[in-house]
Amino acid sequence: MDGYLAEYKKRTRTSAKIFAKSSKLHVNGVSHNIRFYEPYPFVVKKSSGKNLTDVDDNDYADYWMGHWSLILGHGPKQVKESLKKQIEKSWMYGTVNEQTIRLSELISKAVPVAEKIRYVTSGTEATMYAVRLARSVTGKGIIAKIDGGWHGYTSDLLKSVSWPFAESESSGMVNEEKIVSIPYNDLEESLKILKKHSKDLAGVIIEPVLGGAGCIPATRDYLKGVEEFVHKNKSLFILDEIVTGFRFRYGCLYPTMKLDPDIVTLGKIAGGGMAIGVMCGKKEIMGFADTAGKKKSERSYVGGGTFSANPASMVTGYATLSSLKSKKSVYSKINSLGEFARKEITKAFDGRVAVTGKGSLFMTHFLQNGISEITNSAQASNCDTQTLQRYHFKMIAHDGIFFLPGKLGAISDAHSKEDIKKIVLASENF
Ligand SMILES: Cc1ncc(COP(=O)(O)O)c(C=O)c1O
Secondary structure, three states, rough: HHHHHHHHHHHOOOHHHHHHHHHHHHHHHOOOHHOOOOOOOOOOOEEEEOEEEEEEOOEEEOHHHHOOOOOOOOOOHHHHHHHHHHHHOOOOOOOOOHHHHHHHHHHHOOOOOOOOOEOOOOOHHHHHHHHHHHHHHHHEEEEEOOOOOOOOOOOOOOOOOOOOOOOOOOOOOHHHEEEEEEEOHHHHHHHHHHHHHHEEEEEEEEEOOOOOOOOOOOOOHHHHHHHHHHHOOOOOEEEEEOOOOOOOOOOOOOOOOOOOOOOOOOHHHHHHOOEEEEEEEOHHHHHHHOOOOOOOOOOOOOOOOOOOOHHHHHHHHHHHHHHHHHOOOHHHHHHHHHHHHHHHHHOOOOOOOOOOOOOOEEEEEEEEEEEOOOOOOHHHHHOOOHHHHHHHHHHHHHHOOEEOOOOOEOOOOOOOOHHHHHHHHHHHHH
């Protein structure tokens, strides 16, 4: 591995200097904890199509793809053109604009539950408001989330994210007892926990494919079982589709599983690479956020922010979704590339790995501790995560391939089968 470290340092000399400056100015040198990796992250100068180019002029085929937000690749023409046109008209109004309405018309047609929508500027805000809304609607306090579920940095949901789940993720948290955690894909155990808290259960928040914690699809029976319990209990079922929305098909994943969420959160792809978070849901639920004529004690005060529904994010979101709508073959292409990646990487490692995921998302787990399949984040966390880090780092240092070390990969329309074959070859060499 020392050889790869030396190779990386040799190829990224300018990045090293610039990152040293960044470290003086920023905590850990970064503005999102996960963007740091040892010895220092390369510094990006530009991006285009499938590639990131660093300040030393190294190109990397990118599978991080802007936190998985860039389904069409970096800087796709149609999105760039829309943004240029908008910039001519200016990029921040702070008032009602038609760009927002156009995006909402697309979302509400593609996501049937989006009878009412509120925009924010990050997924973190969308899930934070979804939690508050669930508490307002039900008059109850407890929110259940998944062991390993990541919904952003909201103080409510920053619990049981990383192994060991029982340990608090951060100091400075309050009312942690109001968040309970259930094991993914284990309906019996999850229902036991939910029943224990049923009286004060405001809602459950779940990703249909567990993202950061292992790229693990939920079974339909699991999600349906949780949803049925939640609805019988008069609590709310919140689906976090910030990663999965518009990722596998034009729309959300939940209709394909015949689920009936009350609130859905979106982000990432829906903003086409600009800042966005979307909270949407059934009219009667979202109606609680309507402030007209309500006393403070009756309303749920959620949503917004200075930059909410800014026209720049609205047009990049619109250009991305309308491109996907008019060219649905993007999905068959990237989904089958994902299938190919899972199969061929598993083969390259002679079955010593499990490659999880769905459609264009995939993640390699180095099996150990008797684990033979990955259906939840406890299993993912107990695989050999150090080898995963080394595998990803080797590809950055040696193969011109970028996965954020330890994280899942996302294939975009800018990638080709040849690109995936390069990952397979790099895997064989590793
Ligand atoms: C499932 C899920 N929910 C919420 C978030 C938070 O979104 P953001 O980073 O835009 O705040 C993320 C971010 O990765 C996510 O993966």
